[in-house]
Amino acid sequence: MTSAKQVSSTQLIWTCVALMLLLLLTVGLFQLPLGSAHLIAGLSIAFLKTLLILAIFMNLKGGSGVLRLTAAVGILWLCFAILGIISDYTTRGWQETLDPGLEQGTHYSSSDRVEASTAD
Amino acid sequence: MNRTSSIVAMQFDDSEQQHSAALLGMWIFLATEVLFFGGLFVAYTVYRYEYSDAFAEGSEHLAIWSGAVMTGLLLMGSLLIALSENVFERDHMHRVFWNLISTAVLGILFLSFEFYEYHDLIKHQLFPGAAFHWPEKQSTPLSGRSVEIYFVLFFCMTGLHALHMIIGISLVSGLAFYLRYSKNPRRLKNPLTVIGLYWHFVDIIWIFLFPLFYLI
Known part of the structure; x- marks a missing residue:
């Protein structure tokens, strides 16, 4: 494993300019009426910024394979955790009838509201 | 100044091998840090899915411009610390010192904005707990509670990030003064690289916190 090649100062400055432009784009897009697409747009730009920082500022571009693998593993475990939890919550209530003849199962989520009157 | 004057620990063949080991150790640490923050990101995913409207209501109490300025400050800090490594290679220790300072x-400015935001939220009784006040809480109890969850996550996640910032600022300023008064600053190459990686990591965490809390 050898040390990574140094990134030039010009490259670092242009990366920072690109990051600032992406920041402006994030804020600019938020002013548009995109609804739920705001989340996708915001996170996509965040991923792009992260890639730039990882590749240039943290010098993974010129780094060894072991370093890239270590970085990828950290991100991969987090992705597994988030994808696992999303797949759980989004599929609750699907095909909950266990046996033929039984009534379709009812899904209760934590978002189900309790009316104030029933609490009395 | 002698460029090969860095001290090599006895278990390494040369300074390059020592540098590679330091890099790998730091990247492994950062991977565990991702998982440290990961639990909170997973919690955020669940509650955002369950209470998306409440999250949108809660985020209206945060100033977008403030979040954007804070992101800009961190990005500038990242640039300066990355440039420090370049000027370090050219033995311009005076510039490295001022870049680090x-x-x-910039990190202290970031925290000032963040703590001002906390102060503002606490003043408006939006700090989770007994003092939390939300107008709709009285009529629909769970609706008010779900906005409170947004603020629980906001304070926990940005608070944990702020703690990392405080550690980062201490490390960066400590290194700057150590480097300035060291008789052999060349041996501080590994600490500079490793602390730089830590700073960039903290920057990346904020890059995700900004859209998740401010841009809903």
Whole structure:
């Protein structure tokens, strides 16, 4: 494993300019009426910024394979955790009838509201 | 100044091998840090899915411009610390010192904005707990509670990030003064690289916190 090649100062400055432009784009897009697409747009730009920082500022571009693998593993475990939890919550209530003849199962989520009157 | 004057620990063949080991160790640490923050990101995913409207209501109490300025400050800090490594290679230790000090100052400015935001939220009774006040809480109890969850996550996640910032600022400023008064600053190459990686990591965490809390 050898040390990574140094990134030039010009490259670092242009990366920072690109990051600032992406920041402006994030804020600019938020002013548009995109609804739920705001989340996708915001996170996509965040991923792009992260890639730039990882590749240039943290010098993974010129780094060894072991370093890239270590970085990828950290991100991969987090992705597994988030994808696992999303797949759980989004599929609750699907095909909950266990046996033929039984009534379709009812899904209760934590978002189900309790009316104030029933609490009395 | 002698460029090969860095001290090599006895278990390494040369300074390059020592540098590679330091890099790998730091990247492994950062991977565990991702998982440290990961639990909170997973919690955020669940509650955002369950209470998306409440999250949108809660985020209206945060100033987008403030979040954007804070992101800009961190990005500038990241640039300066990355440039420090370049000027370090050219033995311009005076510039490395001032780059590191500027990075620390940008970090302190970031925290000032963040703590002002906390102060503002606490003043408006939006800090989770007994003092939390939300107008709709009285009529629909769970609706008010779900906005409170947004603020629980906001304070926990940005608070944990702020703790990392405080550690980062201490490390960066400590390194700057150590480097300035060291008789052999060349041996501080590994600490500079490793602390730089830590600062960039903290920057990346904020890059995700900004859209998740401010841009809903």
